Amino acid sequence: MSLEQRLEEVRLLHRSETLAAVFKPSGLLVHNSVWAGPREPSLAERVRALLDQEAHPLGRLDRGTSGVVWFALDRAHYAAQHEALAQPSALKRYGALVRGNLREARRVDHPISDGEGGRVEACSRIAPLWQARRERACFVEVVLESGRRHQVRLHLKHLSHPVIGDANYGKGPINRHFAESYGLSRLALHCFEVAFDDPVSGERMWAEAPLPPDLEGPFALLR
16 A cells, blocks of 8 residues: 555544544554654644644554544643543553464553663553464454553563564564465554543543454454
């Protein structure tokens, strides 16, 4: 899928006076940065064009991850809304296809690098939902109790259940097998649901994104 096609897949999930939630497809940057490489069209730029106003991402998903991303529509409220999304009361629910069969629900409390030589606390709740019929793989739900960079991917690797399609923390031969056999040519990680308490309106903000076709099709074959 071309970058232009990915940009066309971006769609609005929810909107209020000061917030908007959108669906981000796999393969699209949330925003450009010095770590992301050469500048390219991003989700943030697409959202600003769709809404015809300023929009600032309150969180980020990795390039390969699809799902819900919330945006602040007023810079004056950005800091407070960003902080609200980081609170323990916020809900961030993911789904991932992983290598191996996770037999029971687990809570992972394992620190993650902060990128500056230190480590930060990180906790995730992980539960199996279904197992593949012919492969050593299963689909799991991951609920974050904290929100750290690559947290889902790192915690699943910590359990020896790396996400299928993960070029950084998985295994190339396994990823290629799933791509060739099932058409799963992306990171098999999706953010289903994000909810938090908006400090501006005082309301609970919620948005959900179902599985996109590039995961739904391969998953149907696996099940």
